[in-house]
Amino acid sequence: MKIILGSSSAPRQKILKDLGYEFEIIKPDLDEKSIRRGKPEDLVLAIANAKADNVLAQVKEPAIVITADSVVVINGKIIEKPVSKEEAYKFLAGVSAGEPQTLVSALVVTNTATGKRLSGVDEGTVIFFEIPEDIIKDFVEGGEAFNHAGAFAIQNPIFYDRIKEIKGEFETIAGLSKTLVQKFIKELS
Secondary structure, eight states, rough: OOOEEOOOOOHHHHHHHHHTOOEEEOOOOOOOOOOSSHHHHHHHHHHHHHHHHHOOOOOOSSSEEEEEEEEEETTTEOSSSSSSSSHHHHHHHHTTTOOEEEEEEEEEEEEEETEEEEEEEEEEEEOOOOHHHHHHEEEEEEEETGSSSOOOOOOOOHHHHHEEEEEEEEEHHHTSSSHHHHHHHHOOO
């Protein structure tokens, strides 16, 4: 059955490709900021489900549709994608200071033929060594920081090379739980 990834996220695409899946991409058209929840798990699940609903409305054939969402949690506070350079620099100052960055990632997988939908949340934590200011500046000024919750991308060499410790699955921190996606696709295929 055809697989559709409801995301334009390069890390999510790479994870699916690395797992051996062939897929098409349909980017959801959704104002994520209009969806608010108090708990990070509830927020990412609500957004991932809204993305699924949006993509499903565009799919007219049998398919497995995959959507996801992630936020960073630091000391109980939800951190999403930065909305300004000032915010990106603030987020990355915490990353560079070694504050634990916990990624809470939701996954929603739907079989359009049966209507069955599975969803779940996974999390992983990463701690980085100090990141030089010039590297942070290049990342923010180049615009890449605005594509990632917490303003960092664990899979980017400037961050990957500075990982001090990881708890949980690397792929979950990158935005798509390898374990959940394989389990859900198998159950729904």
